[in-house]
Amino acid sequence: MTSLSICKFSTLFTLLLITPFLGRTQDRNITSKVDSLLSIMTLDEKIGQLNQYSVGAELTGPGSKEGQDSIRYEHLKNGQVGSVLNLVGAKETADLQRFVMENSRLKIPMLFAYDVIHGYKTMFPIPLGESASWNLELMQETAAAAAKEAAAAGIHWTFAPMIDVSVDPRWGRVMEGGGEDPYLNSVIGVARIKGFQGESLSDPFTIAACAKHFAGYGYGEAGMDYNNVIVNRETLLNQIIPPFKAAADAGVATFMNAFNDIDGIPSTANQYLQRKLLRGDWGFEGVMVSDWNSIGEIMSHGVAKDLKDAARQAILAGSDIDMEASAYVNHLKELVEEGTVSIDLIDEAVRRVLYLKYELGLFDNPYAYSDEAREKEVILSEEMMALSKRAALESMVLLKNENQLLPLDPSKKTAVIGPLAKDKDSPLGNWRAKAESNSAVSLWEALEKRNFKALTHEEGCKLSVGKNNFFEVLTIEEEDRSSFASAIEAAKSSEQVIMVLGETAFMSGEGRSRSSIELAGLQKELLKAVYEVNQNIVLVLMNGRPLALSWEDEHIPAILETWHLGHMGAEAIADVLLGEYNPHGKLPISFPRATGQIPVQYNHKTTGRPNTQGGQVFFTHHNDIERTALYPFGFGLSYSTFEYSDFKINATEMTASGSIKASIVVKNSSDIDGYEVVQLYLQDVVGSVTRPVKELKGFERVKLKAGESKTISFEITEDQLKFYRANETFGSEPGEFRVFIGPHSAIDEYLSFELIDDRLKN
Numbered sequence: 108m109t110s111l112s113i114c115k116f117s118t119l120f121t122l123l124l125i126t127p128f129l130g131r132t133q134d135r136n137i138t139s140k141v142d143s144l145l146s147i148m149t150l151d152e153k154i155g156q157l158n159q160y161s162v163g164a165e166l167t168g169p170g171s172k173e174g175q176d177s178i179r180y181e182h183l184k185n186g187q188v189g190s191v192l193n194l195v196g197a198k199e200t201a202d203l204q205r206f207v208m209e210n211s212r213l214k215i216p217m218l219f220a221y222d223v224i225h226g227y228k229t230m231f232p233i234p235l236g237e238s239a240s241w242n243l244e245l246m247q248e249t250a251a252a253a254a255k256e257a258a259a260a261g262i263h264w265t266f267a268p269m270i271d272v273s274v275d276p277r278w279g280r281v282m283e284g285g286g287e288d289p290y291l292n293s294v295i296g297v298a299r300i301k302g303f304q305g306e307s308l309s310d311p312f313t314i315a316a317c318a319k320h321f322a323g324y325g326y327g328e329a330g331m332d333y334n335n336v337i338v339n340r341e342t343l344l345n346q347i348i349p350p351f352k353a354a355a356d357a358g359v360a361t362f363m364n365a366f367n368d369i370d371g372i373p374s375t376a377n378q379y380l381q382r383k384l385l386r387g388d389w390g391f392e393g394v395m396v397s398d399w400n401s402i403g404e405i406m407s408h409g410v411a412k413d414l415k416d417a418a419r420q421a422i423l424a425g426s427d428i429d430m431e432a433s434a435y436v437n438h439l440k441e442l443v444e445e446g447t448v449s450i451d452l453i454d455e456a457v458r459r460v461l462y463l464k465y466e467l468g469l470f471d472n473p474y475a476y477s478d479e480a481r482e483k484e485v486i487l488s489e490e491m492m493a494l495s496k497r498a499a500l501e502s503m504v505l506l507k508n509e510n511q512l513l514p515l516d517p518s519k520k521t522a523v524i525g526p527l528a529k530d531k532d533s534p535l536g537n538w539r540a541k542a543e544s545n546s547a548v549s550l551w552e553a554l555e556k557r558n559f560k561a562l563t564h565e566e567g568c569k570l571s572v573g574k575n576n577f578f579e580v581l582t583i584e585e586e587d588r589s590s591f592a593s594a595i596e597a598a599k600s601s602e603q604v605i606m607v608l609g610e611t612a613f614m615s616g617e618g619r620s621r622s623s624i625e626l627a628g629l630q631k632e633l634l635k636a637v638y639e640v641n642q643n644i645v646l647v648l649m650n651g652r653p654l655a656l657s658w659e660d661e662h663i664p665a666i667l668e669t670w671h672l673g674h675m676g677a678e679a680i681a682d683v684l685l686g687e688y689n690p691h692g693k694l695p696i697s698f699p700r701a702t703g704q705i706p707v708q709y710n711h712k713t714t715g716r717p718n719t720q721g722g723q724v725f726f727t728h729h730n731d732i733e734r735t736a737l738y739p740f741g742f743g744l745s746y747s748t749f750e751y752s753d754f755k756i757n758a759t760e761m762t763a764s765g766s767i768k769a770s771i772v773v774k775n776s777s778d779i780d781g782y783e784v785v786q787l788y789l790q791d792v793v794g795s796v797t798r799p800v801k802e803l804k805g806f807e808r809v810k811l812k813a814g815e816s817k818t819i820s821f822e823i824t825e826d827q828l829k830f831y832r833a834n835e836t837f838g839s840e841p842g843e844f845r846v847f848i849g850p851h852s853a854i855d856e857y858l859s860f861e862l863i864d865d866r867l868k869n
């Protein structure tokens with residue numbers, strides 16, 4: 108296949124991926140089996156299907172299991188547990204399955220769930236990093252690979268993808284999603300769901316996916332995890348829920364609700380979210396699982412007086428499975444018997460769980476997924492490692508490359524400095540499932556194998572166990588400068604320096620919010636000290652969130668964002684540093700200039716005072732900083748350079764049933780072949796509610812040979828112009844729309860067209 112036809116194929120593939128295929132149709136065969144099983148179940152057995160425990164050593168939420176084991180054992184034996192999380196391994200899952208099958212009256216197979224977020228044993232880039240590839244096929248492939256490993260180890264169900272639009276980089280969980288944009292999160296979410304679930308859930312190489320966290324978890328105040336969320340209805344509808352709607356349309360098997368409240372009601376008890384939007388408007392028929400003890404947390408929110416009241420609220424709202432709160436197993440029976448909760452509500456929830464078990468093929472063979480031979484064969488295979496490297500190559504974002512310092516010249520004497528250079532653990536990232544600690548290739552190991560004429564290493568500052576953390580996690584040293592001198596010496600006697608700085612794996616992720624997103628600990632001081640003696644610095648960043656890099660951007664000539672790239676990330680970084688691979692990732696989230704500037708997302712509203720008038724201060728801005736992001740959403744350089752010209756639209760008016768074709772010519776003006784991600788943004792100039800200054804509506808990854816030009820076209824239809832209007836209906840409004848096409852979101856040039864009011868739709 109020629110590169111051009113590969114390109115065409117990938118565009119077609121992208122279109123197929125993002126075309127919703129409107130949920131999963133219920134299979135009548137299965138529903139009748141579910142009904143007959145349900146008819147012989149006792150109330151206790153029904154409630155058991157709604158009860159989920161964490162089994163095994165791992166805790167992915169607060170609490171301890173001490174003293175509960177005997178109760179849990181009895182519940183498992185009696186068929187009062189429908190699913191477990193955190194138990195993995197072909198043998199371990201088969202053993203528990205056998206125990207349940209041999210002891211419970213109805214022998215309903217157990218469902219095994221686990222957080223397979225960016226790999227099971229083989230780690231791929233963290234989701235935020237991989238989202239920088241804007242390569243939907245790739246993300247589908249890595250999700251499918253993760254599913255293949257996990258399924259062999261007995262897992263049926265992953266709690267992924269996280270599709271929370273994340274606007275605050277202080278929030279540690281930005282690493283787990285697709286960034287700040289609703290559209291990008293939608294198409295990425297769909298790609299990952301298709302990857303995990305494959306063509307059929309009954310295929311034991313695939314697993315059920317879970318769209319989480321419904322809804323608004325990415326908007327916690329001050330970026331603090333588990334914090335309250337104060338968003339208005341319009342933001343909820345137009346920014347937060349679109350990826351969830353796309354996930355439901357794409358046939359995701361399950362949803363998870365969220366810890367936070369929306370409109371003052373905890374999501375887990377929120378009938379508007381779960382009954383009205385998800386089940387009502389979107390017709391979602393799959394399973395809704397609570398988050399870890401989020402039913403219990405309805406009490407902590409101060410909305411339920413006790414666990415029984417919390418159980419009542421959760422089941423009424425549509426939370427089917429109770430993860431780790433023991434609220435359902437302890438209180439639903441009483442609630443039904445006293446007539447507070449109808450049996451129909453219980454049956455409805457149980458039906459969904461049983462339906463999923465049938466779909467997964469568990470009634471045909473409860474052990475189909477737990478396959479020790481397959482587990483050995485697929486896990487950490489060469490094929491997995493090759494994919495891990497490929498994904499890493501595509502995920503890096505070149506933020507700066509002054510005077511073409513990159514690619515590096517290996518004949519120059521090079522110093523590699525920084526606490527993360529030899530670290531074999533941080534590249535694995537947080538949410539690493541069953542990856543072995545310290546099992547990634549370190550950047551030093553990867554560089555040492557390359558043909559540098561002279562290469563030295565100094566850590567400069569150390570990794571240490573965090574003092575302010577409640578857990579002992581590896582973080583960056585804050586006081587000990589004893590390694591500074593040798594690092595400065597090494598920099599002085601080298602011609603170029605690779606500084607490897609950022610965050611350790613557990614500085615981002617769940618429960619890892621930060622109040623400042625500058626380079627942590629002594630790293631910035633070290634960087635400045637090295638800069639004093641050698642300015643030929645390539646800053647290689649490894650981190651799970653955007654960082655505030657104003658000083659670095661002003662002084663350091665080359666900056667490469669590498670996130671936490673997984674097992675083979677370091678090999679990929681070495682390829683980029685040496686020019687063996689041409690980077691082309693684009694940021695899925697804006698990088699602010701300073702922490703105090705957050706949030707800085709590109710698709711903000713105009714406000715009533717968007718601009719200064721006559722040089723006055725009475726407009727929307729901070730007095731001490733530019734209003735824009737340091738590196739905007741969609742931004743990323745390459746060793747190639749691209750020129751955009753001949754921007755056109757084929758009409759200036761469009762009817763609701765018509766379309767507009769927008770096109771631009773993109774030229775690779777360099778002598779290196781490369782990829783460019785060409786992005787389409789629209790602005791709805793006047794709306795019945797305030798509208799974003801720009802919204803991503805499409806993109807195309809295009810490969811251009813050195814010197815090659817190509818015309819890139821986008822078709823704009825009414826669907827892309829729809830939003831939740833002032834009266835909360837979804838549709839378009841007539842008037843002016845601006846079209847922007849370019850290499851990132853900070854583009855000013857636009858062309859306008861008018862949507863004509865010929866037959867307005869609802």
Ligand code: NOJ
Pocket residue numbers: 167168192222266319398399617
């Ligand atoms: C809590 C997290 O919020 C959720 O995303 C995860 O799936 C569960 N714990 C289970 O580990």
